[in-house]
Amino acid sequence: MYQARRPSRSEFRPVRGLSYHLRVWGEPDPQTPPLVLVHGWMDVSASWQFMVDALSQDRWIVAPDWRGFGLTRRDGPPVDSYWFPDYLGDLDALLDDLSPDRPVDLVGHSMGGNVATIYAGVRPQRVRRLVNLEGFGMPATRAAQAPGRYAQWLDEIRDCRAGSKGLQTYDDVQGVARRLMKTNPRLPADKAEWLAGQWAAPGPDGRWTILGDAAHKVVSAYLYRADEAVAVYERITAPTLSVTASDDSLAQWWKDRYTLADYRERIRHIPHLQETGLPDCGHMLHHDQPAELARRVEAFLAGG
Numbered sequence: 001m002y003q004a005r006r007p008s009r010s011e012f013r014p015v016r017g018l019s020y021h022l023r024v025w026g027e028p029d030p031q032t033p034p035l036v037l038v039h040g041w042m043d044v045s046a047s048w049q050f051m052v053d054a055l056s057q058d059r060w061i062v063a064p065d066w067r068g069f070g071l072t073r074r075d076g077p078p079v080d081s082y083w084f085p086d087y088l089g090d091l092d093a094l095l096d097d098l099s100p101d102r103p104v105d106l107v108g109h110s111m112g113g114n115v116a117t118i119y120a121g122v123r124p125q126r127v128r129r130l131v132n133l134e135g136f137g138m139p140a141t142r143a144a145q146a147p148g149r150y151a152q153w154l155d156e157i158r159d160c161r162a163g164s165k166g167l168q169t170y171d172d173v174q175g176v177a178r179r180l181m182k183t184n185p186r187l188p189a190d191k192a193e194w195l196a197g198q199w200a201a202p203g204p205d206g207r208w209t210i211l212g213d214a215a216h217k218v219v220s221a222y223l224y225r226a227d228e229a230v231a232v233y234e235r236i237t238a239p240t241l242s243v244t245a246s247d248d249s250l251a252q253w254w255k256d257r258y259t260l261a262d263y264r265e266r267i268r269h270i271p272h273l274q275e276t277g278l279p280d281c282g283h284m285l286h287h288d289q290p291a292e293l294a295r296r297v298e299a300f301l302a303g304g
Contacts (some may be wrong), residue, residue, distance in 0.1 A: 243285065
């Protein structure tokens, strides 16, 4: 099994009524801003381990499990849907706790990249440098889609309450690892087995379940407004690095409804933008090319 070169430790902090789980590497340094890593949809903070191991410099790194993922927990009854603004609220509260007096270096993947980029435009003074790893956002929508979207949301939260949106379970951790390798054929078996033990856990019946709330599968009630995203991007003051994989995930997910060209047209509104592509990798580029990604991220954060 994969052996972490820089083992992390777990911390829990109260954030907006939740017990937020943080995976932490290193110690606070008054000379260096914290590096905050935010994961994507149906992922966990441990997903960053391979990139962290490949970094050449030790520094204080904090990676939270988003609400409803990993080991982050809330008291009270279960929820039946999640709202994008809550990720912004959680991140804002977390940064107020971790680094109240200075901006942070912020790296986000996929959904986390989208959250991080929006946050950097809403709270520009809180982000020193920003790295967006395939945080594409969503296809543009039209107002005429709103009635159908609201109806779909109502149907899906009804299904969620009825328990029909459960997640698949697995016989053992090896089954979880095989699932990870099926989704990402580039993921080596040793890393897959290590990650499987962080990404899932056995339930009372002994079967392994992904550490993600099934309610995350419920569609958003609100339409994605590309013009709103662009307006936020224009307010970003941090130097920003956009990293895309050699495999075109958008073509796989959305066909011609949302393309890499569309994404690049949006992010050109970010004032201080650099773009780079990573070879021989898919959407989970921090798993496929952790060493090369670590090299480029470090160079960018150092001002290169």
